[in-house]
Amino acid sequence: MRNIAMLGSGFIGRFYADSIQGHRNRDRIVMIQSRSEESCTVFAKKYMVAHWATDIETAVAHPEVDTVIVALPNHLHEEAIMACVRHNKAVLCTKPLGRNAAEGLRIMKAVEAAGIFNGYLEDLVYTPKFLKSHQVIASGALGKILWTKSREAHPGPHSEWFWNKELAGGGAILDLACHCIEVSRSFIGKYIRPIEVMCWADTQVKPIDAEDHAIGLVKYESGAIGQFEVSWTFRGGLDLRDEVMGSEGTIWSNGFLRTGLEVFTSGKGTGYMAEKTETNQGWTFPAGDELNELGYNHMFTDMFDSLDQQKPPKETFYDGYIVNAIMDAAYLSVKSKQWEPVLLAEWRGRENTEQENLLTSYDDEHWLIKEELTHYGTQKLILKEKATGRIFERLL
Numbered sequence: 537m538r539n540i541a542m543l544g545s546g547f548i549g550r551f552y553a554d555s556i557q558g559h560r561n562r563d564r565i566v567m568i569q570s571r572s573e574e575s576c577t578v579f580a581k582k583y584m585v586a587h588w589a590t591d592i593e594t595a596v597a598h599p600e601v602d603t604v605i606v607a608l609p610n611h612l613h614e615e616a617i618m619a620c621v622r623h624n625k626a627v628l629c630t631k632p633l634g635r636n637a638a639e640g641l642r643i644m645k646a647v648e649a650a651g652i653f654n655g656y657l658e659d660l661v662y663t664p665k666f667l668k669s670h671q672v673i674a675s676g677a678l679g680k681i682l683w684t685k686s687r688e689a690h691p692g693p694h695s696e697w698f699w700n701k702e703l704a705g706g707g708a709i710l711d712l713a714c715h716c717i718e719v720s721r722s723f724i725g726k727y728i729r730p731i732e733v734m735c736w737a738d739t740q741v742k743p744i745d746a747e748d749h750a751i752g753l754v755k756y757e758s759g760a761i762g763q764f765e766v767s768w769t770f771r772g773g774l775d776l777r778d779e780v781m782g783s784e785g786t787i788w789s790n791g792f793l794r795t796g797l798e799v800f801t802s803g804k805g806t807g808y809m810a811e812k813t814e815t816n817q818g819w820t821f822p823a824g825d826e827l828n829e830l831g832y833n834h835m836f837t838d839m840f841d842s843l844d845q846q847k848p849p850k851e852t853f854y855d856g857y858i859v860n861a862i863m864d865a866a867y868l869s870v871k872s873k874q875w876e877p878v879l880l881a882e883w884r885g886r887e888n889t890e891q892e893n894l895l896t897s898y899d900d901e902h903w904l905i906k907e908e909l910t911h912y913g914t915q916k917l918i919l920k921e922k923a924t925g926r927i928f929e930r931l932l
């Protein structure tokens with residue numbers, strides 16, 4: 537049983553609280569910290585939280601608290617985590633870990649030097665669809681992973697600080713590509729080193745200094761490419777779509793919109809439909825159980841089970857740091873319009889992964905390019921002579 541201090545009572549603090557206390561459970565939020573007394577007491581009443589505080593230090597230091605969840609704006613992550621280090625409390629932090637890799641690295645080093653439990657709250661690698669996908673990939677059913685494509689696009693975040701480049705640390709890349717990059721790493725293999733990034737970004741619609749739209753390619757040492765597509769300009773809800781392409785198979789997944797539940801309403805009597813839904817009139821496509829479908833339930837189960845067993849969870853601050861380093865390279869690439877290296881001060885994965893040879897020999901003299909049954913009933917081979925390089929067709 538964990539006694540939790542929740543730092544932040546906003547959008548994600550409430551999602552986390554709903555997941556932790558929404559069902560009968562043994563973990564409890566015993567302290568809520570928010571900027572105003574009013575927000576604290578509203579949250580405390582709703583979630584039956586015994587204590588509240590308007591400052592971070594008091595909340596973290598409270599003797600009943602053994603675990604802290606950081607659900608604060610990006611510019612406060614480091615300050616909040618350093619308080620956990622001072623008071624020797626286990627800490628779980630929402631995404632992104634830092635506003636850049638330097639901040640992420642300082643945070644990671646501080647918690648590791650203190651020896652405190654750390655968990656990176658990347659819920660999207662814990663969705664039921666992705667947990668199943670990870671099993672399928674681990675079984676070898678997809679062969680070698682060649683290309684992943686991860687999209688998160690919506691009409692923009694809900695609080696003012698996200699739109700302030702200084703406080704948030706960036707725009708749509710920092711806010712959304714952090715999800716997409718970790719999702720791709722989970723498919724490609726987190727032990728495979730990210731090498732370089734090419735990224736386009738622009739401010740297409742919103743009157744802000746940061747980017748509101750970006751598309752990037754992350755190249756991995758295995759030869760795999762992880763593509764991210766992120767936007768704050770998308771109209772129509774929360775678009776979470778992912779693809780994994782391997783040498784032996786493919787996975788397509790739609791995480792949130794049009795996943796099977798379709799609701800039409802004239803608009804009478806409807807309130808909240810689903811995250812980032814732009815309308816509650818006409819046809820809408822709400823998720824059946826947002827908490828579960830976005831991965832929160834499985835994520836907290838892994839975090840708290842790992843804490844009890846004193847083992848690292850699936851996602852740690854080290855992962856948060858790697859994601860920050862990849863995003864730093866993306867921002868450099870946006871400026872330089874070149875591939876930019878991913879600079880890692882710390883790498884704990886595999887070194888010098890060789891690119892696997894996927895060529896198929898047809899016989900001693902030939903490579904097999906393709907075998908196909910045509911619509912007119914012929915079995916056709918496309919072969920390449922190993923000695924000369926000549927490509928030709930053979931009908932069987």
Ligand SMILES: NC(=O)c1ccc[n+]([C@@H]2O[C@H](COP(=O)([O-])OP(=O)(O)OC[C@H]3O[C@@H](n4cnc5c(N)ncnc54)[C@H](O)[C@@H]3O)[C@@H](O)[C@H]2O)c1
Nearest residue numbers: 544545546547548549570571607608609610630631632695
């Ligand atoms: N799926 C996810 O993992 C996910 C989704 C949304 C947000 N987040 C992350 O959660 C964190 C919080 O985002 P949110 O959407 O809950 O934000 P929010 O604006 O809804 O809530 C922020 C909370 O922090 C408090 N706060 C304290 N000091 C503040 C300050 N100086 N300025 C603004 N707020 C202050 C606010 O009172 C509020 O309780 C961010 O790091 C964000 O990236 C993660």
